[in-house]
Amino acid sequence: xxxxxxxxxxxxxxxxxxxINQTQTSLSVRDEKLDGINTGYDNGVMAEVLVNGxxxxxxxxxxxxxxxxxxxxQATEQALKNEKWNLxxxxxxxxxxxxxxxxxxxxxxxxxxxxxxIADNLVNATKFMTVSGDAQLMSRSARTIVSDxxxxxxSSNGSDYHQKLTxxxxxxxxxxxxxxxxxxxSNGGQVGQFGLDYFxxxxxxxxxxxxxxxxxEILNAENCPSDTRDLMITPDQMYLQVHESIGHPLExxxxxxxERNYAGWSFLNKEDFGTLQYGSELLNVTFDPxxxxxxxxxxxxxxxxxxxxxxxxxxxKLVAGIGSLESQARLGVDGxxxxxxxxxxxxxIDRMANINVETGTSTMADMIxxxxxxxxxxxxxxxxxxDYRDKFQFGCExxxxxxxxxxxxxxxxxxxxxQCTPFWTNLKMLGDESTMEVSGSFYCGKGEPNQVIRVGxxxxxxxxxxxxxxxxxx
Amino acid sequence: MSVFDKIKKxxxxxxxxxxxxxxxxxxxxxxxISYSGEETQFYRFNQSKLRQATNVSQNAIGLxxxxxxxxxxxxxxxxxxxxxxxxxxxxxxxxxxxDAENLPESQSVVLPQAGTDSSQIIETEAASLIDVTTxxxxxxxxxxxxxxxxxxxxxxxxxxxxxxxxWFTSNTFYFDYSLYSAKQxxxxxxxxxxxxxxQKYLANxxxxxxLLTKMDLPVxxxxxxxxxxxxxxxxxxxxxxxxxxxxxxxxxxKQGYCAxxxxxxGKESLSPKFSLQENFELGLSPKFNELGExxxxxxxxxxxxxxxxxxxSSKSSAEFNxxxxxxxxxxxxxxxxxxxxxxxxxxxxxxxxxxLYLSNLHYLNWSDRMSARITGMTRFACFWVEDGEIVGPIxxxxxxxxxxxxxxxxxxxxxxESEINPNTMTYDKxxxxxxxxxxxxxxxxxxxx
Numbered sequence: 055x056x057x058x059x060x061x062x063x064x065x066x067x068x069x070x071x072x073x074i075n076q077t078q079t080s081l082s083v084r085d086e087k088l089d090g091i092n093t094g095y096d097n098g099v100m101a102e103v104l105v106n107g108x109x110x111x112x113x114x115x116x117x118x119x120x121x122x123x124x125x126x127x128q129a130t131e132q133a134l135k136n137e138k139w140n141l142x143x144x145x146x147x148x149x150x151x152x153x154x155x156x157x158x159x160x161x162x163x164x165x166x167x168x169x170x171x172i173a174d175n176l177v178n179a180t181k182f183m184t185v186s187g188d189a190q191l192m193s194r195s196a197r198t199i200v201s202d203x204x205x206x207x208x209s210s211n212g213s214d215y216h217q218k219l220t221x222x223x224x225x226x227x228x229x230x231x232x233x234x235x236x237x238x239x240s241n242g243g244q245v246g247q248f249g250l251d252y253f254x255x256x257x258x259x260x261x262x263x264x265x266x267x268x269x270x271e272i273l274n275a276e277n278c279p280s281d282t283r284d285l286m287i288t289p290d291q292m293y294l295q296v297h298e299s300i301g302h303p304l305e306x307x308x309x310x311x312x313e314r315n316y317a318g319w320s321f322l323n324k325e326d327f328g329t330l331q332y333g334s335e336l337l338n339v340t341f342d343p344x345x346x347x348x349x350x351x352x353x354x355x356x357x358x359x360x361x362x363x364x365x366x367x368x369x370x371k372l373v374a375g376i377g378s379l380e381s382q383a384r385l386g387v388d389g390x391x392x393x394x395x396x397x398x399x400x401x402x403i404d405r406m407a408n409i410n411v412e413t414g415t416s417t418m419a420d421m422i423x424x425x426x427x428x429x430x431x432x433x434x435x436x437x438x439x440x441d442y443r444d445k446f447q448f449g450c451e452x453x454x455x456x457x458x459x460x461x462x463x464x465x466x467x468x469x470x471x472x473q474c475t476p477f478w479t480n481l482k483m484l485g486d487e488s489t490m491e492v493s494g495s496f497y498c499g500k501g502e503p504n505q506v507i508r509v510g511x512x513x514x515x516x517x518x519x520x521x522x523x524x525x526x527x528x
Numbered sequence: 529m530s531v532f533d534k535i536k537k538x539x540x541x542x543x544x545x546x547x548x549x550x551x552x553x554x555x556x557x558x559x560x561i562s563y564s565g566e567e568t569q570f571y572r573f574n575q576s577k578l579r580q581a582t583n584v585s586q587n588a589i590g591l592x593x594x595x596x597x598x599x600x601x602x603x604x605x606x607x608x609x610x611x612x613x614x615x616x617x618x619x620x621x622x623x624x625x626x627d628a629e630n631l632p633e634s635q636s637v638v639l640p641q642a643g644t645d646s647s648q649i650i651e652t653e654a655a656s657l658i659d660v661t662t663x664x665x666x667x668x669x670x671x672x673x674x675x676x677x678x679x680x681x682x683x684x685x686x687x688x689x690x691x692x693x694x695w696f697t698s699n700t701f702y703f704d705y706s707l708y709s710a711k712q713x714x715x716x717x718x719x720x721x722x723x724x725x726x727q728k729y730l731a732n733x734x735x736x737x738x739l740l741t742k743m744d745l746p747v748x749x750x751x752x753x754x755x756x757x758x759x760x761x762x763x764x765x766x767x768x769x770x771x772x773x774x775x776x777x778x779x780x781x782k783q784g785y786c787a788x789x790x791x792x793x794g795k796e797s798l799s800p801k802f803s804l805q806e807n808f809e810l811g812l813s814p815k816f817n818e819l820g821e822x823x824x825x826x827x828x829x830x831x832x833x834x835x836x837x838x839x840x841s842s843k844s845s846a847e848f849n850x851x852x853x854x855x856x857x858x859x860x861x862x863x864x865x866x867x868x869x870x871x872x873x874x875x876x877x878x879x880x881x882x883x884l885y886l887s888n889l890h891y892l893n894w895s896d897r898m899s900a901r902i903t904g905m906t907r908f909a910c911f912w913v914e915d916g917e918i919v920g921p922i923x924x925x926x927x928x929x930x931x932x933x934x935x936x937x938x939x940x941x942x943x944x945e946s947e948i949n950p951n952t953m954t955y956d957k958x959x960x961x962x963x964x965x966x967x968x969x970x971x972x973x974x975x976x977x
Contacts, residue, residue, distance in 0.1 A: 084783075088634045091627070092601040095616070098586065111582040115605035132581050136661045141577035166623075170630040177632050192784025229784030234795070236784045236898050312574045314674040314714070315706045318890070318907075396956075399584045438893045438926075440905040445926050445977050447903050449895055467896055471926070471977055502676035502704075503570050503582065503954035526896035528796075528930040 055099075058119050059208045064126045066103035066133070068146050070209035071122070072356065073099045074398040078201040079169055083176040085194050091169070098398035101125035105133035107143035109380075113399040148379040152213045152358035158220040159346045160249030164200055168250050172198060175255045182262035183228045189273050192229040192236065194262075198253070199223045199496065213358050221349055221508055222248050223496050226261050232273040237466060239269035239451050242290030242433040245494045246347045246510070268432075268452050271464040278453050278468040278525035284428030284482065285470055285521040286421055289491035291450050293511035294434045296411055297495060299474045300332075300339055301509070303443040304366055306377025306385050307404040317500045318441025321474065322372070327387050330372040333478025338412040339367035341376065341390040348510035349494040350394075350407035357402055359391035366390075366409070370478075378404050396505035403501050408494075408510035414484025421483045421517045428456035429523055431468045447471040449526075467526030477518060485514035531567070531681055531699070532651045538565065539647065539685065539695045541608050542589070546687035548614055549591070552621045553689060557628075558594040559621075560640050562818050563587070563606075563685035566958050571660060571677040573705070576668045578661055586957065589617070590818075593624035599637040600627050636846035638819060640688035646816065647695040652722035655679040655701040663726065664703060667733060671740070675705025682958050686820035694822075696814035698722070698960055703729075704952050706908060707736050713743035713921050716762070716888055716908040720950045739909055745920035748912035750975070752925065756883030757973035758876055758913075761947035764965040766889040768864055770902055771931070773894075776829055777859035778838040782848050787900045787931075791835045796900070796932045798833040799939040803867035805829055806839075810863050812950065813961035817841075821854040823862070833936070861963070868966040869942030876943065878916040879969055885911045885918070889927075900931040903976075926977035933972070940969040 055073045062069075075097045082089040098115035099122060110133035112125040176196035183194035200222050207215040227240035241261045246252075287295060307313055308320040322330070343351045343361035352361055359379050366374050375381075377389030381404050393402035422430075436449030453468030454461050494510035529537075546561045553559055565587035572580040590603040602620040606613040656679070664677055679701035686694040702720035719732040759767070774780040775787035790796040806827040808815045816822050819842060828836045839859040845852035856862060871879060884906075892904035905926055912919045930936075943966040950962040 083632070084635060086632075088598065088600075088632045090599075090601070091631065092590075092603065093623075094603040095605070095620075096588075096603075097605055108578075109580070111580065113582065113584045113586070115586050115588070116607040116609075118607070118609070121607070128583060132583065135659075136571075136578050136581055139578040139661045139665055141574055141579050167630070169627075173631050192782070195783075231784060234790075234793075236789065238784065310574070311672075311674055311708075312572070312579055314574070314708065315676065315704065315716070399586055399956075401580050401582050436893050436895050436903070438891045438895075438903045438905070440924050440926070441890050441907055442924070445905065445924070447895065447926060447928065447977070469895060473977075499955065502572050503568075503584075503678070506955055526899055526901070528899045528901065528932055 055206055056208065058122055061119065062123055062126055064103065064130065066105045066130050068104035068149055068210050069126060070102045070149060070207065070213065071099055072398060073206045074203065076201065076203045076397065078199060080199050081169060081173060081176065082197045083173065083180055083195065086177050086180050088173065096397060099125070100398045101129050103129045103133060104144060104146065104149065105130055106137050107145070108133045108137060108140045109144055111401045142384050144380060146211060148357060148383060149209060149211065150358045151211050152207060152215040152354040154215055154353055156217045156353040158218065158247040160220050160247060162250040164250055169200065172253045175253050175258055178255055179226060179258035179262045182259050182266065184266050185230045185273065186270050189230045189232040189270065192231055194228045197225045207358065209358065215354050215358065217352060219352070220247055220249065222246065222252065224252065226258070226265060228265060228269055230269055230273055237269060237272050238435065239265045239272065240433060241265055245349050245496050246492055247349060247351060248347060272452055272466040275464040275466045277527060278465040278523060280524040282520055282522050284425045284517060284519050285523060286425065286428060286430045286456065286515065286517045288432045288515050289493050289513045290433045291431055291448065292513040292516055293493035294437055295448065296409060296511050296513055297406070297509065298437060298439045299443060299446055299477065301376065301406040301409045303474065304376045305404045306375040306381035306387060306389055310381060310385055313500065316502050318443065321442040321444045324385055324387055326372055327375060328373060331370050332367050332372045332475060333370045334481040335370045336414055336481050336484045337367055337370045337478055338365065340365055340410050340412060342408045342410045345408060345492060345512055348408045348492050348512055349508045350510045355391040355393045356395045357393040359393065361391040364390050376404060376406055378402065394507055396507055400503060400505045403505065405500065405507045406498065406509045408512065410512040411514060413487050413490050413514045415486055416483045417486055418489055418515060421485065421515065422456055422461055423459040424483060425456040425517065426458055429468060430454045430456060430461065431470070444474050468523065469525065470521050470523045472521055480518045480520055481516060482519045483517040485516060489515035532649060535649060535681060535683060535697050538608060538683065542685050543687055543693055545606070545610065545613055545617065549617045549621055550689045552618055556595060558640050558689050560592040560686065560688040560819055562590040563683065564957060565683045566680060568678060568680040568958050573676065574674045576665055576671065576673040591620055591624065593628065594637050594639060595625070595628040597633050597637055598628040598631055599634045600624060600631065636843055638842040638846055640690045640692065642690040643692045643820065643822065645693040648814070649697040650699060650722065652699045654699045654722055655724040658724050667730060671737060672708040673705055675703060677703045678954065678958065682960050684814055686816060686818065688820055692820045694814070694816040694820050702950055702952060707740050709740055709743045711744060714908050715739045715743065718950065742918060743909065743921050748920045748922050750884065750912055750922050750925060752975045752977055754972040754974050756880060757970045758880045758883065758885045759968045759970065760887045761965045761967050762949065763886045763889045764866065764968050765949040765963055766892055767902065768866065768963050768965055770892040772861040775900065776839050776861065778840040778844045778848060778850060779859055781838055785897065787894060787897045788835065789898065792838065798830060798932065798936045800832045801869055801939055801941060802833050802935045803831050805865050806861065806863055807865040808863045810865065810948065810962065810964060813863055817854055817856045823854040827853055863961055865964040866942065866966060868944050868946050871941040871943045871969055873943050873945045873967070876967060877913055880913050881916060882914045884922065885913050895928055901928065902931065903928040925975045927974060928976045929974045934970045938971045940971050943967040
């Protein structure tokens with residue numbers, strides 16, 4: 055690809071070529087048998103030019119020289135044809151030179167036969183999913199995605215950046231029925247940059263036994279009460295709370311209105327940066343590309359901006375946004391290196407990467423003993439938030455009441471709802487390092503044309519006061 | 529060469545490449561090959577200006593290989609250069625053979641079947657003859673618009689080791705947009721078709737501009753609670769989209785995740801006024817599925833409130849021993865149509881009386897799947913109405929309501945008129961198809977925040 059790039063004849067102020075080659079295997083096991091396996095090889099290039107202040111994109115999976123030259127010609131023509139309608143006059147400042155390499159630091163690399171070992175271990179894991187008493191087992195499933203994405207970025211101002219990311223998911227789940235009511239329990243969905251060692255047979259077995267135990271508990275539990283009480287959420291729910299009610303509202307392209315027709319915009323304004331108290335003083339949120347096992351750790355974003363750790367919220371105050379060099383120039387607000395593209399066939403837009411909450415000082419026991427009337431909720435099962443990213447509602451798989459400083463009754467169908475800044479202002483205690491987990495989402499959707507992106511969230515357990523909670527039913 | 533001449537060549541190439549891949553099979557091996565391709569022009573807009581222009585040309589094939597009671601899939605891009613594509617394709621077939629020796633047994637396998645070939649290339653000019661940005665943007669310079677214009681041909685094909693061939697190409701466009709008032713209130717609309725018509729486009733945006741003037745009325749702060757509510761066709765389509773996720777799937781039912789499980793078991797019911805069918809006569813998507821099976825023109829799923837059948841793929845059919853209705857692999861709705869009712873569109877405000885008029889809903893999700901309960905938000909042009917007159921736009925509300933209520937005991941009626949909603953999803957690739965839904969008047973709809 056470097057040879058092709060050198061030979062290109064491009065009549066633009068700047069040009070860049072991004073070659074992305076992804077191999078991804080999705081494997082699903084159910085009830086001790088293979089439910090599906092697909093290995094996809096996706097290989098293509100995005101030709102990008104800057105002409106008279108406008109970036110223009112043409113993507114193709116034909117990797118011949120003639121095809122790539124045609125893509126650049128077409129991108130240049132596309133920019134010139136639409137010049138008069140340009141929204142903003144961009145410059146090369148939004149495409150800095152990026153040189154280097156980055157590779158996921160996984161313990162045990164995958165090879166072609168690894169998937170056979172993983173398949174056997176997942177089949178074995180489903181054998182240990184059980185229910186007791188009169189409960190009827192409906193399904194036992196184990197799924198994974200193993201993804202290798204290799205990216206080469208070359209540009210006319212000297213960028214030569216190579217990146218190889220190994221990103222995986224691991225989902226264990228089961229469903230059962232008792233007295234006409236179906237309940238589900240999972241391992242909360244694990245994601246990260248990890249290797250073959252993560253699919254350890256004993257660890258999978260242990261997780262299956264644990265979710266079986268908790269599924270049996272919720273099958274026999276009462277419905278979650280409807281009232282206002284303190285809420286403690288573990289990282290397998292906290293990550294999505296952060297994602298939806300901190301990550302998305304802070305995206306600068308939402309504030310600029312790019313997303314208004316699809317994903318929506320934000321309740322935040324430009325003036326809120328540096329002034330708005332977003333949450334309690336316990337709340338410190340970072341953009342952090344340095345945790346190697348987290349999904350979105352990288353050195354440069356897809357425009358060549360260097361990725362470095364940065365505070366977005368410090369002591370509860372909003373200090374910076376999730377915005378690329380393009381959005382920072384347009385809005386005049388400080389941002390991070392977050393211009394990301396799903397693959398070779400989509401242009402870069404503002405995306406979360408690793409958006410993390412720094413740990414506090416409380417243990418789980420501290421938080422439970424400090425709660426007179428509360429509820430613990432684990433593992434997300436439902437989520438929804440408005441287009442300004444303000445009014446949200448979440449449901450979880452497993453709930454347990456906290457009464458007079460002790461965990462008591464398990465409850466099923468636990469849900470809660472609230473609004474962003476009041477909710478984060480009610481953050482009462484934050485878990486220490488022992489409660490922290492590296493989590494995230496493999497499928498964050500946004501953009502027109504639509505794109506999904508992989509997002510990391512390293513978060514601790516957290517306790518909030520006075521939250522509206524409720525149960526299930528018609 | 530015209531775009532359609534190029535597509536006809538691509539169709540021939542796909543069959544030729546497929547035949548060569550099938551030739552690499554042993555007698556006990558089976559293969560189904562699917563094709564998807566597009567040449568798409570995207571223009572993304574904000575503030576009635578061009579934010580990003582992107583052109584995407586992508587072509588890929590998927591191989592589903594069966595041997596020894598193992599079913600596995602591979603996919604790869606193709607560039608229509610046989611020296612490149614055939615080499616990679618044969619490498620994947622070799623990998624499939626090895627995988628089938630080393631992977632666990634599959635839940636079920638569906639062997640390829642012979643059948644009647646089909647080829648449908650809908651040769652329309654779409655928006656290829658116009659200067660898109662000028663045509664779209666010039667009439668919108670007096671208003672703040674955000675949206676996306678998408679056009680170009682999309683093709684799907686299937687070939688299997690029994691020699692079955694299918695091909696479908698459509699060439700359509702859509703302009704999916706929203707307009708914003710100075711108070712940041714918005715209306716949403718879409719202009720879609722297979723041939724650009726300037727007059728129809730201008731009429732479409734004029735309707736939106738007129739509606740936008742109503743958004744400047746003082747905002748009404750409606751308290752949560754149960755309200756009489758009219759869901760316009762766009763809002764009903766959003767609910768229909770969520771219903772597609774597991775509520776009508778046989779596999780989901782058997783695995784314990786089906787939102788309409790209680791409807792299937794006869795423990796819950798829907799209104800006799802609610803009927804839902806798959807109707808491929810809408811003509812927006814091919815009748816064949818990814819296995820090359822041809823679906824019936826019409827399939828009644830829910831008739832007068834009673835569940836007639838769930839969606840059953842051949843995979844589920846083989847596993848659970850129930851008849852297949854050739855549903856796609858995920859058992860999602862392919863071309864759903866809700867039967868219209870008796871309420872005239874003209875009478876909607878009068879029949880609503882006092883309550884909420886909701887044009888669109890946003891971010892729907894199951895809040896309690898077993899109770900068929902959905903939560904979501906109001907979005908875009910949503911109004912408070914008193915005595916049949918619009919009072920003003922509302923501050924957004926969250927709802928949380930069971931389908932057994934809103935399309936069951938609390939369903940007043942559907943409108944006589946329906947709207948077709950084209951599928952505008954573009955994750956990974958452009959999706960085709962769409963749905964048809966009327967508006968719905970609900971006696972009580974539950975709002976929570």
